[in-house]
Structure formats: C-alpha cells, structure tokens
Amino acid sequence: MKNRVVITGMGAVTPLGNSVAETWAGVCAGKSGIGPITKFDTTLFETKIAGELKGLDPLQYVNRKELRRVDEFILYAIAASEMAMADAGPVLGAGNGERLGVIIGSAIGGLATIEKEKEAVLAGGPRKMSPFTIPAALANLAAGHVSIRTGAKGPIGCPVAACASGTCGIGDAFRLVSEGYADAMIAGGVDAAVTPMSVAGFNAMRTISKRNDEPEKASRPFDRQRDGFVISEGCGVMVLESLAHALARGARIYGELVGYGNTSDAFHMAAPPDGHEGAQRCMRAALQNAGMDAAEIDYINAHGTSTVMNDAFETEAIKAVFGEHSRTLAVSSTKSMTGHLLGAAGGIEAILCVQAIAEGILPPTTNLEHPDPECDLDYVPLHARKREIRTAMSNTFGFGGVNAVLIFKKFEG
C-alpha cells in the first residue's frame, strides 16, 4: 500500500521576501517583487527589469569561504532548505540519514558562474579559471550541498526541466515517499538566472516583458496588454514526509500532497500544441493519480507566465479539462507578483498552494486591468479573496514541452 505524503516544513527566498511568511504576506497584499535590474549594467539590453532577491545576507547561511565556492543558486537552495528543515523540526533521529533525501530541480544551474569564469578565461587564459567553477555551475550541486549540510543520505536528484523543474522535484520526491524509498524528502526548485546571457537569451526569443518604465506592472498574466514574462530568482523548498512518520514524531502538518502528473508535448521546443493538449493530459494525470474528479478542485495556481501564448493556451486547456466547473473554480497567477522564478517557480507556487489551503485565502492575479477576451475564467483579479479551499492544483509547463502538475489537499486525519 502506498504511503500518504504530507508537508511538514517550508522555506523560501523570493523577490517578495526572504522567508515563506514574508512572501505569503506580499502575495496576500498584492505586492510586486519586480524592479530595475541591479546585478549588471543593462544599458544595452532591451529588458532592464527583473525580480531580484532583496537584502539576503549570505553569511547568515554560509561562511565566507563557502560563499566563494557556490553560485547564488546554490546559496538560495541552502537558505530555503535550512528554513524548511528548521520549520519541520527534527525530521530524523541521529544516524538515520539514509531515510532522508533531497531533490531540488533547476532550469539553468550556475549560469552566472559560467558567464563570469568565461570572462576570466578570455581575459587571462585558461589558467585563470577558478577550481570552483565546475562544482559551482553543475545544477545538481544545489541538492548536493543541501545533502552535505543536512546529512541526507537517501535518494538525491535534480530534475532539469526548464520552468517545470521545481514541480518535477516535488513530484519525484512525492513518488519516492509514497513508494517507501524514503521517510522524508527535502524537495523543490531553485534558479538564480538574472544574468546578462539569460536576459539577452530570453529577449532573443521574444518571451520577456520590455515594460521597463513600469516594472511593477510588467508581469500581467491574462491581461490584454501582457507582453511577456519577467525573469525572477529565488528558491522554494518543502519537506515532504510520510504521514505515518510525521504522526509518529508529532510533526505539525501543513497539508497533504495527493497527486502528481508529468507529461510531454512531443511537439515543439518552445510552443505548445493546439489546445495545450500536453497540459490537458498532465492535469488529468494528476487528477487520476489523486483519485479525484475535476469538480473537486477549488483553486488552480496557474503557470500564467504573462506571455501572449501561455495564458491563452492554458485557459483553453483548463476549460477542456474542467468543463462547466472551470466557471466556478478560482484560477490565479502569483507570477503577477513574484515574476517567473524559472526552475524555482514550481517550488514557490507549491508553497503558495499549501498556504492558500491552510489560510483560506485565494492569492490574486495582480495587474489584470484589461481582461483578454480569450482569457475568461475567474482569475481572482487584483485583490486576494477569502474562501475555504480544500484542494489546490499547481500547474507548470516548460520549454521542451514538459508539463508538471501537483495537487494539494487540506489535511484531514
């Protein structure tokens, strides 16, 4: 028999704040985490805005020597994981690390390190490259560092699944706990890709907003005037635990993870097929995995990137899967406030789903001032709303045609 899987700890660093509490408060207040890019000179760049972290003190989490060894994406994962583990309380007894694992997905890993070290090599030759370049750049080193620091000796992984990476991380961890390969997993996603190559690359694809004069209004999912997503950075991590294990140690339980779906479009590297058919199958797969009817879903945290294509296609897919119920359920995109955290998006949005259920608050879609006729669902426009939420679905879709969907449920013993 499969184990039920519950959430017992959460940690986050986002453009809205360096904790889950600050991020959630920002979301409830409809705040924006987007502003001018400060990490590099954007003079020559079409896009000059992003969602950067603010005021994170690295030395709160690593010493100065460690700081030089890690890319920021690793630092963010260490910070969020430390918060999540502190939040969860003593997950495992001493010497039982083999029952604890780590899966933290990342879309781009240490891109900033690669860019910086390439410059060093071009300027001074190959001998100028830091010996920490490779271990700072490898995407799986976020999970690696967290494992070293927590003593987690069980399963380890790093799904690299573009903007679905965080969701795949939590989904893979869910299956491992569900099947009994681990008692608990630290799981989520991370990215720190506010870098020159990332911004120029997404600009070249024409996928990010150029609303430089109004950064706070740039991420506007489902709005007629949307012009692309906003790159953000950060990390979202949760501690997943088998219900039996959590109950045995008297852990506080935030909610239950009941379903995971993962499908591929097998269609195009960056565009969805008609009707976002792959996303439809993914939502259905998650529902089937959860043993639930579509009508049981109260809230969908949409992928809702604020690109012209995604928001219309995702709306169409939701209508196809939920039929009449799509008129009554609430859908929102918290990316309107956080921006798009790429591989971390799934980690953060999973946390926001759990918070929404626990607090009975629907997060809003801010900046939805001019509804697009093609996007005609209840997106909780502009302001958060109180409502009892028993179930929440988190959608994420990534380049390469990867779709990943999680379903969370209010915990009832």
Add this chain to the structure above:
Amino acid sequence: MTMEEKVISIIMEQLDVAREECVPEASFTDDLGADSLDLVELIMEMEETFDVQIADNELERIRTIKDVLEYLQGKGVVWHE
C-alpha cells in the same frame, strides 16, 4: 606591508581563518581547513599577487605558510606595499 603579512592576508581571506591561526608552521590542510580545491585557488592567488608561476610538481613542497614564504624568497620575489 611585508611579504609575510601579504601572504597571511591572502590566506585569511581565502580560507576564512583568523590572524592568530596563521603561524609559520600552520599546515593548510591539517590546521587551516583547506581542501585540494582551496589549495589550487590559494596558489592561483599567490601567482597573481607575486607574479610567479608555480608548477604543479612544485605544489607538493608547499604545505605550510613557511613553505610559501621560502618558495617566494627562493624565486627572488621582493614585495612591499
């Protein structure tokens, strides 16, 4: 700043250790917590600062702060800042 002081300031920065730990006999790996990658980085910084090239086969001789100073003196490096 003397060459010894410069070497010690680099070591303090790179290995995140205190001044009083940096005695001449302090071993990078046994006393100052360096691993093999820290050592590579440390040597790179020494090469850059003192404008020398330290060959990989010479690295084995450099285990303590004293070894670094003797090596640099042996190469005729003169330093003052």
